[in-house]
Amino acid sequence: MAKGVNKVLLLGNVGKDPEIRSTAGGTIVASFSLATADRQKDQQGNWQDKTEWHNLVAFSRTAEIVRDYVKKGTQLYIEGKIQTRSWDDKESGQKKYKTEILVNELTLLGGAPGGRSEGGSGGYSKSSTASFDQRTPSSQPDYADQGITDDDIPF
Amino acid sequence: MAKGVNKVLLLGNVGKDPEIRSTAGGTIVASFSLATADRQKDQQGNWQDKTEWHNLVAFSRTAEIVRDYVKKGTQLYIEGKIQTRSWDDKESGQKKYKTEILVNELTLLGGAPGGRSEGGSGGYSKSSTASFDQRTPSSQPDYADQGITDDDIPF
């Protein structure tokens, strides 16, 4: 029986090809960003588009679905929970925080140019080595860097 | 018509008395933290309680309700959206991020020791000047510090 509620619902487009890793214990981990577009009125009463970026993480079976079906541009509906991880930045000595959405459920909506029906055709690679999230500086909380073990997997 | 979905649902207890401020334009702003309790199985299969803390912010009418009815310990259900603000830390020169929940709707559930019907009796102060969230270091993004103007209010 739940004691509280911590639920997030997002519908938007994936910013980059997901990054797939494994923990020492063999659990698959998928990380990716999702953009949600918002239409809101500005001070002048004009409608403005505003994009909010979210950091998402998925484990195990959900991570496999992400690995197999999700890429840059994919339109996605997800349900998850908010989690904030913290760590000590080695450089500055400051405590740092990263808020992520742990994805529990996921519905593919297609919608991407060259979308999921594309079949992995040329000029496209899932094993992108490009840095996934430029917002996070060098001292970012990488699961590996933090010596994440399977104790940290939330189930 | 919405172009995406960015929705958060939280049910939990308020960590401290909310902090109430105003923008230069006179918009009331309420900031507070909310703890959501989670029960999940650990590696040994035992149920573990885990608390997740969320930073919430409310504006205008919703902020007034927070000011008038919400305090430390209040049990609350809220709906809102995720927003991440960023700023340059003056000390370290690093870019910093703070993820907050912008509260749109709020349902009071009572449940606080000496709850909302108490009427602000002794030993208790809403105008707490104590640092609101110890997790955030000295270089935290204060709306005032960042020269927040009414252009930043999201409506």
Next chain:
Amino acid sequence: MAKGVNKVLLLGNVGKDPEIRSTAGGTIVASFSLATADRQKDQQGNWQDKTEWHNLVAFSRTAEIVRDYVKKGTQLYIEGKIQTRSWDDKESGQKKYKTEILVNELTLLGGAPGGRSEGGSGGYSKSSTASFDQRTPSSQPDYADQGITDDDIPF
């Protein structure tokens, strides 16, 4: 300030072209059905698809969006609330109930064959006169039949 929560989130496909009407007071009303697909394990442990049908109703601005962009097959995400209307069946004298989702927010996801960019091409009519929902017998609760006035519009 809300006193309770009554929220519905649906993502699925529209079953028929929406039916558009107006109240005596000129409020536009859109009615349509939405199918949500579910995948669940049966007794033998096999995955089974199951479709659930929902009756949706939208008013005013939201109804205009439905009228202009939604048709048979459109993939849609909606937020709304559950409402059950009741009336006395003239034939049987029994009290009858119809549960509907009052749509507050709506996100178009395209996805229909000959989707929303089609532009109303041939063999297609919004002003379908076909009975909208066969599940409801002749004594159905039609807004007009019930002498719905603008007092009944929930805002």
Next chain:
Amino acid sequence: MAKGVNKVLLLGNVGKDPEIRSTAGGTIVASFSLATADRQKDQQGNWQDKTEWHNLVAFSRTAEIVRDYVKKGTQLYIEGKIQTRSWDDKESGQKKYKTEILVNELTLLGGAPGGRSEGGSGGYSKSSTASFDQRTPSSQPDYADQGITDDDIPF
């Protein structure tokens, strides 16, 4: 992987003591009604309270929690999905429909007069034989009446 979304979130108070039954296969079934209060403006611009009643059903472990902790007046937050069952009314020969919320998750909020900490003291009985929902006429879809077998349990 989900193919659609069918999600309901309710926060309100239980109308009567839940009705507890078992299927032939031994699955526990709990049925109860939940009232959600809404505050909305009427035509004159005055705030009006409006109560919406929902029929809820829970199975297995969730039904046990309902049996053990939920009674008339209990304040509850639930998550579930909408399901409409249909059957042929033996009397009138008409097809009838009943929309229910299948409860997946449940958070107790207490709040009831003589609430969940009461311990089942006198003058109070969970095994109420009183008709559960007066809105439903004599030809209501009872799980037993319909010869519900364990094939009908949705998992």
Next chain:
DNA sequence: TTTT
């Protein structure tokens, strides 16, 4: 009645 939808859709994949």
Next chain:
DNA sequence: TTTT
């Protein structure tokens, strides 16, 4: 970094 996405998308329309």
